[in-house]
Amino acid sequence: MKHIKIDPITRLEGHGKIDIFLNDAGEVANTYFQIPELRGFEQFCVGRPVEEMPRITTRICGVCPEAHHMASVKACDAVFHVEVPPTGKKLRQLLYNTFYAGDHTLHFYALGGPDFVVGPDAPAAERNILGVVKKVGLEVGGKVIEMRKRTQEVIKMIGGKQTHQVTSLPGGISKGITEEERKQIEQHCIWFVEFGKFTQQVFNDIVLKNKAYVDLILSDSYNLKIYSMGLVDEKNRVNFYDGKVRVKDPDGNELVKYSPNEYLENVAEHVEPWTYLKFPFLKKVGWKGFVEGKQSGIYHATPLSRLNAADGMPTPLAQAEYEKMYSTLGGKPVHAMLATHWARIIELLSAAEMALDLARDPEITGTHFRNIPTATPTEGVGIVEAPRGTLTHHYTTDEKGILTKVNLIVGTTNNYAPISMSIGKAARGLIKRGTEVSDGVLNMIEMAFRSYDPCFGCATHAFTGRHALEVRIFDSSGELVQKVTRS
Amino acid sequence: MAFEPKIVGFLCNWCSYTGADLAGVSRIKSAPNMRIIRTMCSGRVDPAFILKAFQLGADGVVVMGCHLGDCHYQEGNYKTIRRIPFLKKLIEQFGIDPRRLRLEWVSASEGDRFAEVVNEFTQEMRTLGPLKLPVHELMGKNGERAKHAVHE
Amino acid sequence: MAKPRLALYWAASCGGCEIAVLDVQEKILDIANAFDIVFWPVAMDFKYDDVRRMDDKSIDICLFNGAIRNSENNEIAELLRKKSKVLVAFGSCSMEGGIPGLANLTTKDDILKFVYKDSPSTVSTNGGTYPQTHTKMPEGEIEIPEMWDTVKSLDQVVDVEYYIPGCPPQPEQIWNVVSYILSGQPLPPSGAILGAGEKSCCDECTRTKSEKKLKQFYRPFEIQAKPDECLLEQGIVCMGPATRDGCGALCPKAGMPCRGCYGPPPNVSDQGAKMISALSSVIDAHEADEIDRILNQIADPIGTFYRFSLAHSLLRRVDKHETH
Ligand code: SF4
Ligand code: SF4
Ligand code: SF4
Ligand code: FES
Numbered sequence: 001m002k003h004i005k006i007d008p009i010t011r012l013e014g015h016g017k018i019d020i021f022l023n024d025a026g027e028v029a030n031t032y033f034q035i036p037e038l039r040g041f042e043q044f045c046v047g048r049p050v051e052e053m054p055r056i057t058t059r060i061c062g063v064c065p066e067a068h069h070m071a072s073v074k075a076c077d078a079v080f081h082v083e084v085p086p087t088g089k090k091l092r093q094l095l096y097n098t099f100y101a102g103d104h105t106l107h108f109y110a111l112g113g114p115d116f117v118v119g120p121d122a123p124a125a126e127r128n129i130l131g132v133v134k135k136v137g138l139e140v141g142g143k144v145i146e147m148r149k150r151t152q153e154v155i156k157m158i159g160g161k162q163t164h165q166v167t168s169l170p171g172g173i174s175k176g177i178t179e180e181e182r183k184q185i186e187q188h189c190i191w192f193v194e195f196g197k198f199t200q201q202v203f204n205d206i207v208l209k210n211k212a213y214v215d216l217i218l219s220d221s222y223n224l225k226i227y228s229m230g231l232v233d234e235k236n237r238v239n240f241y242d243g244k245v246r247v248k249d250p251d252g253n254e255l256v257k258y259s260p261n262e263y264l265e266n267v268a269e270h271v272e273p274w275t276y277l278k279f280p281f282l283k284k285v286g287w288k289g290f291v292e293g294k295q296s297g298i299y300h301a302t303p304l305s306r307l308n309a310a311d312g313m314p315t316p317l318a319q320a321e322y323e324k325m326y327s328t329l330g331g332k333p334v335h336a337m338l339a340t341h342w343a344r345i346i347e348l349l350s351a352a353e354m355a356l357d358l359a360r361d362p363e364i365t366g367t368h369f370r371n372i373p374t375a376t377p378t379e380g381v382g383i384v385e386a387p388r389g390t391l392t393h394h395y396t397t398d399e400k401g402i403l404t405k406v407n408l409i410v411g412t413t414n415n416y417a418p419i420s421m422s423i424g425k426a427a428r429g430l431i432k433r434g435t436e437v438s439d440g441v442l443n444m445i446e447m448a449f450r451s452y453d454p455c456f457g458c459a460t461h462a463f464t465g466r467h468a469l470e471v472r473i474f475d476s477s478g479e480l481v482q483k484v485t486r487s
Numbered sequence: 488m489a490f491e492p493k494i495v496g497f498l499c500n501w502c503s504y505t506g507a508d509l510a511g512v513s514r515i516k517s518a519p520n521m522r523i524i525r526t527m528c529s530g531r532v533d534p535a536f537i538l539k540a541f542q543l544g545a546d547g548v549v550v551m552g553c554h555l556g557d558c559h560y561q562e563g564n565y566k567t568i569r570r571i572p573f574l575k576k577l578i579e580q581f582g583i584d585p586r587r588l589r590l591e592w593v594s595a596s597e598g599d600r601f602a603e604v605v606n607e608f609t610q611e612m613r614t615l616g617p618l619k620l621p622v623h624e625l626m627g628k629n630g631e632r633a634k635h636a637v638h639e
Numbered sequence: 640m641a642k643p644r645l646a647l648y649w650a651a652s653c654g655g656c657e658i659a660v661l662d663v664q665e666k667i668l669d670i671a672n673a674f675d676i677v678f679w680p681v682a683m684d685f686k687y688d689d690v691r692r693m694d695d696k697s698i699d700i701c702l703f704n705g706a707i708r709n710s711e712n713n714e715i716a717e718l719l720r721k722k723s724k725v726l727v728a729f730g731s732c733s734m735e736g737g738i739p740g741l742a743n744l745t746t747k748d749d750i751l752k753f754v755y756k757d758s759p760s761t762v763s764t765n766g767g768t769y770p771q772t773h774t775k776m777p778e779g780e781i782e783i784p785e786m787w788d789t790v791k792s793l794d795q796v797v798d799v800e801y802y803i804p805g806c807p808p809q810p811e812q813i814w815n816v817v818s819y820i821l822s823g824q825p826l827p828p829s830g831a832i833l834g835a836g837e838k839s840c841c842d843e844c845t846r847t848k849s850e851k852k853l854k855q856f857y858r859p860f861e862i863q864a865k866p867d868e869c870l871l872e873q874g875i876v877c878m879g880p881a882t883r884d885g886c887g888a889l890c891p892k893a894g895m896p897c898r899g900c901y902g903p904p905p906n907v908s909d910q911g912a913k914m915i916s917a918l919s920s921v922i923d924a925h926e927a928d929e930i931d932r933i934l935n936q937i938a939d940p941i942g943t944f945y946r947f948s949l950a951h952s953l954l955r956r957v958d959k960h961e962t963h
Contacts, residue, residue, distance in 0.1 A: 166893055169859055
């Protein structure tokens with residue numbers, strides 16, 4: 001039996017590793033996507049003052065610290081039973097939508113997008129942001145850098161630091177913004193919306209006008225019929241910061257819509273001995289192993305699943321594109337995992353529009369941005385949509401607000417099972433009896449997990465946008481027989 | 488062999504150190520377990536000295552200074568009465584029994600009191616048994632280093 | 640002249656340090672031009688094996704971020720040490736354990752037990768399934784690295800030339816270091832801390848200080864701090880006095896107390912000890928009971944004073960035997 005090892009594919013709370021086993025016939029017997037690291041935040045945070053959590057849990061991920069900062073502080077609001085005044089809530093949302101726009105931008109241009117923009121068959125060395133620059137034109141590189149710079153400026157203005165924000169605390173936020181700052185932010189947000197439209201255009205021109213790409217998106221190797229999860233507002237529209245978690249089955253019917261404090265009745269985690277990461281699943285459906293379909297509790301929590309789970313977008317430009325996506329791809333729900341890239345652009349647009357609305361909201365410069373908690377702290381759950389999945393923080397404290405229990409279900413974790421399955425499916429579809437495992441085959445396997453943007457943190461945001469990939473093939477006695485690396 | 492605790496005593500030069508001397512001269516018997524470090528004032532005992540003593544293997548640490556109001560530097564021992572209870576809370580969080588750190592006021596004329604404190608503390612440390620900290624093992628293992636100079 | 644060969648690596652890290660490197664913005668292109676980047680797993684296609692094949696000391700500078708938390712981190716730290724002329728502990732995690740080092744407040748066993756068994760969302764089958772370093776699957780054996788009980792800083796496992804503090808190091812400071820190296824000036828003596836100041840965070844904080852003494856401490860959520868006064872003097876525990884300057888006092892500027900990510904200031908070996916000294920001199924009490932009452936208002940000394948530096952503190956980790 002042959003053993004193929006892709007090592008290291010990079011990070012998620014650490015680094016990832018893919019092992020592909022071939023049987024004696026040279027076909028894929030099984031694939032294992034392993035997470036070799038565990039940090040133990042849940043245990044070492046016990047004993048800490050709960051209000052410190054928004055500043056500690058940011059360090060779970062330097063790529064999406066904003067998501068942890070927000071999920072954490074929302075859990076703190078719940079622990080203290082405190083309402084956040086409108087200005088405080090809007091400042092948090094302004095920060096959060098700005099972050100979303102920036103984060104989705106980098107994924108599209110640096111990591112996921114190059115597969116399409118430059119082309120899935122292009123040499124690997126060109127499938128990065130430099131390749132995108134070559135194809136779309138020099139100005140795109142500058143625009144991406146500028147987008148990042150502007151989003152970071154807004155985040156620092158509201159969050160105190162551009163990485164690992166510090167300002168949110170139970171009941172609100174530590175400081176407001178001045179009219180002067182608001183004006184600057186508004187200018188940035190106008191730019192974000194323009195950039196969102198530009199990105200939409202790039203996707204339209206290069207991907208959607210190319211039938212081969214659309215066929216690839218819809219091809220069977222990248223299709224996964226599973227449940228879709230996403231946070232929705234009171235009108236069932238996509239919301240990143242607040243609302244209820246809605247889950248739709250593979251046929252598009254609502255399975256459940258739950259409040260954050262009901263997560264334990266709805267989500268559970270399965271443990272496998274060969275990896276440090278757990279596999280969440282829908283409790284009401286159950287863990288049936290790595291299988292698709294309505295009878296299996298596996299779900300995804302991604303830009304695509306959020307769109308599937310909702311009835312629409314909260315902003316006009318995004319809504320129009322949302323409708324276009326579903327009509328192009330044959331109606332709701334879409335199970336073509338590569339369409340996640342499209343969904344990501346729709347979310348980018350929506351986040352930019354939301355940020356602009358907030359920057360123009362008269363309450364945003366208010367001075368009442370915080371309520372001091374007075375109730376005895378107890379227990380609380382905070383949920384936001386991280387770009388890479390529904391993020392749940394659950395805290396229990398003693399009467400002084402010292403943590404006695406912490407439970408976290410982190411963004412990408414939600415997608416661990418689907419990512420593993422997509423890799424397996426792509427591998428099975430591509431590695432057939434007698435196929436040489438080539439660079440191209442690896443790329444296609446990589447594309448499968450790249451669509452989830454699985455918080456291989458820095459990889460996602462590296463400016464050349466490639467993570468390390470190496471496949472080693474071992475025969476059944478452990479002898480190295482073939483090695484494929486990218487150069 | 489019965490366990491004999493290693494005790495570090497930080498003694499203020501102006502009072503307790505002289506008190507210790509007096510105990511010696513007066514031949515008042517006290518347990519031989521304490522290594523004495525003379526400081527110019529109990530207020531000069533940096534909290535890091537105490538942690539360092541535990542790091543290097545002390546089973547117990549005593550800080551002795553002038554009675555309140557008698558400090559040569561006026562405020563020195565007032566700093567000490569805030570630091571020591573604070574440190575007790577900290578070492579307890581580190582997993583060290585807070586009884587392993589003690590603060591006592593011993594004047595230059597209290598040789599007998601000095602001996603009494605040393606004897607009593609030594610006895611208490613005998614009951615508590617040896618202090619085994621993970622840091623001792625971490626620093627002892629081959630290849631492992633106890634670097635702290637870097638930030639100094 | 641050949642360009643200096645640069646390597647970047649992350650061990651147990653959140654990725655924020657790598658993001659901080661990218662956050663030098665347009666200057667990232669200058670870095671890419673000035674150096675020959677020979678290893679950067681997040682950005683480029685180089686593998687561990689490529690590094691193994693390099694000549695010893697053939698990397699001029701290696702920026703290493705992340706703590707040492709498992710056997711793989713350790714193995715790569717040793718490998719990069721061998722291959723690098725200058726090894727730099729980059730960021731709090733690498734320099735002093737950082738937030739991952741807070742795992743030294745507990746034990747590996749307790750972490751595993753909670754995560755895989757006691758966690759309320761986890762389904763524990765037959766008394767608990769735990770990750771194994773080696774697992775026999777029907778198709779063959781697969782491995783994952785062994786997690787350590789104690790998190791370590793980089794300099795606790797290999798020799799390190801320089802340190803760049805911060806969680807993450809601020810991009811302007813990263814650029815300061817890079818441009819200094821590029822200027823060709825002689826490198827500072829081994830052991831130096833780069834990209835930071837020689838004073839404390841309070842020195843660069845613009846809040847006004849008035850030598851006020853305190854009878855009451857508050858947790859950050861309990862009061863709305865006044866915008867211009869020192870937070871510590873308002874009774875909010877702020878790590879400024881026990882922290883090196885260099886970040887620009889970002890947190891106090893945003894209305895939140897410093898938590899010490901730039902590490903201890905010069906001549907301080909232990910941030911917690913320093914903080915106890917600093918707080919002891921501002922507490923306004925002379926009686927044991929009163930002192931005790933005030934001290935009890937300070938929540939979680941160990942987790943606050945050593946937020947970033949526990950793994951590199953004098954005692955390094957919590958002991959679970961004596962008081963457990
Ligand atoms: S020092 Fe901070 S930013 Fe850098 S890896 Fe560690 S936690 Fe992340
Ligand atoms: S203690 Fe904090 S708020 Fe006060 S001066 Fe120092 S850094 Fe600034
Ligand atoms: S103020 Fe303190 S915690 Fe905040 S960035 Fe600066 S050194 Fe780090
Ligand atoms: S001089 Fe003895 S305690 Fe200050």
